[in-house]
Amino acid sequence: MSAWFIALLQALLCVALAPLLVGWVRRVKARLQNRRGAPLLQPYADLHKLMIKETRVAHTASPLFRVAPYIVFVAIWLACATVPLIALDLPTAGIADIIVLVGLLALGRFFLALAGMDVGTAFGGMGASREMLISALAEPALLMAVFTLAMTAHSTSLVGVMEHHLTDGFLLRPSYLFAFGALVLVALAECGRIPVDNPSTHLELTMVHEAMLLEYTGRHLALMEWAAWIKLLLYGVLIVNVFLPWGIATVFTPAALALGLIAVVVKLALLGAALALGETLMAKMRLFRVPGFLNLALLLGLLGLLSHVILEVGA
Amino acid sequence: MSLAVMPLLQQFVVLLAALALFLSFVLLAQTRLVAAIHVFAWQGALVAAVTFTVALTGHAGHLYFSAILTLILKALLIPWMLHRLVRRLGLERHTERLRHPALVVMAGVALVIFSYWLVLPMVEQGLAFTRNIIAVSLALVLIGLLMMVFRHQAVAQVLGFMSMENGLFLAAVSATAGMPLVVELGVAFDLLVAMVLFGVFFFQIRESIDSLDVDRLNRLTEVE
Amino acid sequence: MSDSPLVLALSSLWLALGSSAISLLAGREPRLLRLAAVPLLGLAGTAALVAGLWTLIAETNASAILPLGLPWLPWHVRLDPLSGVFLVLIGLVTGAVGLYGRDYVRHFEGGRESLITLGGFSGLFLAGMLLVVLADDAFVFMIAWEVMSLSSYFLVAFQHEQAANRRAAFLYLLMAHVGGLAILLGFGVLAAFGGGFDFASMRAAELTPLWAGVAFALAFLGFGMKAGLAPLHAWLPEAHPVAPSHISALMSGVMLKVAVYGFIRVVLDLNGEVHWSWGVTLIAVGGLSALVGVLFALVQTDLKRLLAYSSVENLGIVFIALGLALLFQSTGHPNLAALALVAALYHALNHALFKSLLFLGAGAILHSTHERDLDQMGGLLRRMPWTGSFFLIGCLSISALPPFNGFVSEWLIFQSALQAWNLESGVLRSLVPIASAVLALTGALVAATFVKVYGIAFLGQARSRHVRRARPSPKGMWAGQGVLAALCVLFGVLPTQILGLLDPVAEQLLGTGVPQAGANGWLWLTPISAETASYSAPLTILLLALIAGAAIWWFKRRASWRVRRCDPWDCGFAAPTPRMQYSAASFAQPIRRVFALLFLIDEGQEQGADGVTRYRLRIADRARGWLYLPVARAVDSSARQVARLQSGSVRLYLGWTLVTLLVLLWVIS
Incomplete structure (x- = not known):
């Protein structure tokens, strides 16, 4: 029973931490660009403001437009809740393995794209079309990286992968290195970060994610934004906890859980700072450069798999 | 042999070899000449590092020497010469469009699997x-x-x-702990000479066909 | 007792024939088609469903010899678990089509097309499919196969006034017969070694590896052609869309699966030993079909054509899974082979459900708007809420999104592909995951395709006047779709039960099932073991509903629950018009550009008769030019050669007869 309780706690923690991560990235980015930037907790205030504001819906919108934010939010939250954040081996991890997780994210994206097309303006369709292009190319790369991990651990469950990594100790696995690279590139593309998409742009012709949200206001917008932040957190946790699982709680004692929390927060803070640095150094690319970028991710995934088969297994 | 039972230094060799393979792919798809030369230099450095690591594990003392030789030659000297050539030919900003980069890369992946299949009987x-x-x-x-x-x-x-030569060298180092020093010196010297000759040739080619696109060499045919 | 399912199945066959017979009277009394023939079709489907379920649950195995056919070769029929699964598949779709068809065929009444053709051949078509599944000797099998092919030819040619439909039907007939020939030769090889045309003696035959390979190749060619695998798929997107929509549903949803059945029957049941290279061939061809199918589906603007291309893709997925099953079976991992086989069957069932659902939805749109072109649609969700909701479920299922059914089967295929580390050969170990990367790419592209379909057709604003005035479809039609939609959800949420039903097939064919899949209780689907992978569809949908409910409840308590309607954002310029929306072609443009290599694109502007310049985009299938036209041309020219015999002179004909007689006498002397 306590395991289910901790699982619930962890699920709530995902939702609570996501705005903090975004605030942190924005803050570091602002500092790197010699701006003062908004306070660390600004995203929470933004969410609150959006929640209490009046919600407006276009005349041309269908019921799907109003349902979509809930589905997007819930699907991504559920996906995030199945990722081990502070403790391994929670019962929620059995609900979904990595492939189901990818599927849940795809469910969210499906409704996001549909919602973009619902009002019937040009921007929504444009955003949806581009989003589906990016996701179509990112998905094989993501699964290739995932398969590399799964072939090593003989399991597609995240818990299995992390446990395998923990028991193996530190090995110089080229496959992990490549899978890491692939996962980082995919995460940048899927979360709509520079160089694939710019989360802070409102320049109409370059938008991808924002174009789909253009018609949303009030609580609907809050849910959509929050969902996007949770997704960023999810990919962050996936990257740090799969490749550097050390520190995560393997037993459910308060001390271990506290250590797990501290470890993941520190790891995420470092990753967030790296993201901010990367976004400061890089420029956004043209849309039709994105396939090349994701091709690189796919190549990394493939090389990860091949180096696993050729160099690591022997036999 | 599974990676988990290898000593750390061997794991390191494996890692470096995998990275060298990755750089080969980057080289394959890199459209900017200057960036490609840098990638090549890094690959040379990786091969040198492999040599050095093998020297650490093995007993072949002369491998230290060939590691240093490789580093100087492939990671520094040849890239520098190429870089200078590119500058003198005014090609710093030259980019080349591959027709179907994704397909070329996939062909590369297929080659990797094929070469694995070739060595399986060992x-x-x-x-x-x-x-x-x-x-x-x-x-x-x-x-x-x-x-x-x-x-x-x-x-x-x-x-x-040159990256083909890197592959050959890698094979020699890891399979037989390097070639005899004389052979290695000879190969290194050959490479240098080849490099100088290439440089001369580039200018000659450009003199005669006004471009370095090798597809235009068919213009040199005597019968129309 | 164990014969009762077989009796039921045979009676469903008679019901189908009865439906066909009643339709003969429809020329005089058109209402008969709607009131008797179509409901009988549904009834036949229900009977087949019950017979199939009975077989699977009781795990019976019944056979009989019918007093029909040749004196030395009476008709053998048999109902085993493999036939049972496909009876269930046929039954589910036909039942729903029976519900739907009653209102759908109504608009053919008073039309120019013959109702006798429609009703008569529909019944024969169903009877043919049922008999293929029940056949227990090659003779019955081929007769049933030809009945199925020929009657569906007449259904494709139903609206034959348009030249394009006639061409499609001819192409279909041609390919069906090339395929049929290959199957016949395949049976010939098996019969030669087995010493008889009944399946029992073929099963007992010991084939040499070479001839087993030949039999496999022939079966793969024949059944693969019928299943629409690339690069022989070009007939499918021509033929399936031009039949009436409920028949398209049967063709895409069911007939392609009958080809899968035939393939499994011949290769896994009759042919005995399998070779690993067969598995690799299947995976390669399946992967190619999946990719080609979905990319061409993505760029279509005709809704029914798009759905037909997506059938190519789904059959590709089924064959990838079958390839995995063969690969694992040949390398001595029967338990993994069982998993892959069950995944293939599961996907076949799922595809039958969601593809029929989508075709019925397309039929409903066609019925209300007389429109198949996506670029004329828009905003249909508000005009046809029921059809729109069911179509959404179909789109979610086909895009393999949890917690719907398509996801479960694709997940199972991924799981069995990831067991590739068990294989000894390193090359296979690396190739199989790459095949699954192709599957992942396909999955994502399918999602893009169906976002496009749903977004363009049902969301946004209507792009033409008659779509703006669309009326909801009649009750019978949405009831048919509703049944299929409910089944899609059910098959997605209760995978352990479905796997339990499919298990006997694996036991029958491979000697081992997948008992571990439901070992941790019905909540958890664990294809290998709980540590390796687990998925809980019931909990997924429960949690999704709970959290969404909680969020809505939380917002509803607050004063700001009501929303205010406003105009969409117009950038401060003129209000957006429907023609400013993204169209089907523009939605697909980025992906079309990335995969440009595959398409033959003719793009430009052209001046219409009214003097207006229009954008022109035609995308052709390369396979057609490479493979089909040469074959068609060869057949055409050889037919012309043969036609020389027909000079019109009676004496010449008699001369030919005399020569033939002499040659024959010389041969037998």
Whole structure:
């Protein structure tokens, strides 16, 4: 029973931490660009403001437009809740393995794209079309990286992968290195970060994610934004906890859980700072450069798999 | 041999070899000449690092020497010469469009699998580690050749040729702990001479066909 | 007792024939088609469903010899678990089509097309499919197969006034017969070694590896052609869309699966030993079909054509899974082979459900708007809420999104592909995951395709006047769709039960099932073991509903629950018009550009008769030019050669007869 309780706690923690991560990235980015930037907790205030504001819906919108934010939010939250954040081996991890997780994210994206097309303006369709292009190319790369991990651990469950990594100790696995690279590139593309998409742009012709949200206001917008932040957190946790699982709680004692929390927060803070640095150094690319970028991710995934088969297994 | 039971230094060799393979792919798809030369330099440095690591594990003392030789020659001297050539030919901003980069890269992946299939019959347990590295080296050679097939630009072709040599060297180092020193010196000298000759040739080619696109060499035919 | 399912199945066959017979009277009394023939079709489907379920649950195995056919070769029929699964598949779709068809065929009444053709051949078509599944000797099998092919030819040619439909039907007939020939030769090889045309003696035959390979190749060619695998798929997107929509549903949803059945029957049941290279061939061809199918589906603007291309893709997925099953079976991992086989069957069932659902939805749109072109649609969700909701479920299922059914089967295929580390050969170990990367790419592209379909057709604003005035479809039609939609959800949420039903097939064919899949209780689907992978569809949907409910409840308590309607954002310029929306072609443009290599694109502007310049985009299938036209041309020219015999002179004909007689006498002397 306590395991289910901790699982619930962890699920709530995902939702609570996501705005903090975004605030942190924005803050570091602002500092790197010699701006003062908004306070660390600004995203929470933004969410609150959006929640209490009046919600407006276009005349041309269908019921799907109003349902979509809930589905997007819930699907991504559920996906995030199945990722081990502070403790391994929670019962929620059995609900979904990595492939189901990818599927849940795809469910969210499906409704996001549909919602973009619902009002019937040009921007929504444009955003949806581009989003589906990016996701179509990112998905094989993501699964290739995932398969590399799964072939090593003989399991597609995240818990299995992390446990395998923990028991193996530190090995110089080229496959992990490549899978890491692939996962980082995919995460940048899927979360709509520079160089694939710019989360802070409102320049109409370059938008991808924002174009789909253009018609949303009030609580609907809050849910959509929050969902996007949770997704960023999810990919962050996936990257740090799969490749550097050390520190995560393997037993459910308060001390271990506290250590797990501290470890993941520190790891995420470092990753967030790296993201901010990367976004400061890089420029956004043209849309039709994105396939090349994701091709690189796919190549990394493939090389990860091949180096696993050729160099690591022997036999 | 499974990676989990290898000593750390061997793991390191495996890692470096995998990275060298990755750089071969980057070289294959890199459209900017200057960036490609840098990638080549890094690959040379990786091969030197492999040599150095093998020297650490083995007893062949002369490998230290050949590691340093490789580093100086492939990571510094040849890239520097190429860089200078590119500058003198005014090609710093030259980019070359591959027709279907994704397909070329996939062909490279297929070559990797093919070379693995080729070395599979070497089943002796003791050779497993060597065999896997040889698979990677063979892939380096084949990808270098693939690059020479798909690139039009003469400088890029030279890069492909040089990375083939990297593959051969990697195979030699990991399979037999390096060649005799005399042979290695000879090969190094050959490379240098080749490099000088390439430089001369580039100017000659450009003199006669006004471009370094090797596809235009067919203009040199005497009968119309 | 164990014969009762077989009796039921045979009676469903008679019901189908009865439906066909009643339709003969429809020329005089058109209402008969709607009131008797179509409901009988549904009834036949229900009977087949019950017979199939009975077989699977009781795990019976019944056979009989019918007093029909040749004196030395009476008709053998048999109902085993493999036939049972496909009876269930046929039954589910036909039942729903029976519900739907009653209102759908109504608009053919008073039309120019013959109702006798429609009703008569529909019944024959169903009877043919049922008999293929029940056949227990090659003779019955081929007769049933030809009945199925020929009657569906007449259904494709139903609206034959348009030249394009006639061409499609001819192409279909041609390919069906090339395929049929290959199957016949395949049976010939098996019969030669087995010493008889009944399946029992073929099963007992010991084939040499070479001839087993030949039999496999022939079966793969024949059944693969019928299943629409690339690069022989070009007939499918021509033929399936031009039949009436409920028949398209049967063709895409069911007939392609009958080809899968035939393939499994011949290769896994009759042919005995399998070779690993067969598995690799299947995976390669399946992967190619999946990718080609979905990319061409993505760029279509005709809704029914798009759905037909997506059938190519789904059959590709089924064959990838079958390839995995063969690969694992040949390398001595029967338990993994069982998993892959069950995944293939599961996907076949799922595809039958969601593809029929989508075709019925397309039929409903066609019925209300007389429109198949996506670029004329828009905003249909508000005009046809029921059809729109069911179509959404179909789109979600086909895009393999949890917690719907398509996801479960694709997940199972991924799981069995990831067991590739068990294989000894390193090359296979690396190739199989790459095949699954192709599957992943396909999955994502399918999602893009169906976002496009749903977004363009049902969301946004209507792009033409008659779509703006669309009326909801009649009750019978949405009831048919509703049944299929409910089944899609059910098959997605209760995978352990479905796997339990499919298990006997694996036991029958491979000697081992997948008992571990439901070992941790019905909540958890664990294809290998709980540590390796687990998925809980019931909990997924429960949690999704709970959290969404909680969020809505939380917002509803607050004063700001009501929303205010406003105009969409117009950038401060003129209000957006429907023609400013993204169209089907523009939605697909980025992906079309990335995969440009595959398409033959003719793009430009052209001046219409009214003097207006229009954008022109035609995307052709390369396979057609490479493979089909040469074959068609060869057949055409050889037919012309043969036609020389027909000079019109009676004496010449008699001369030919005399020569033939002499040759024959010389041969037998």
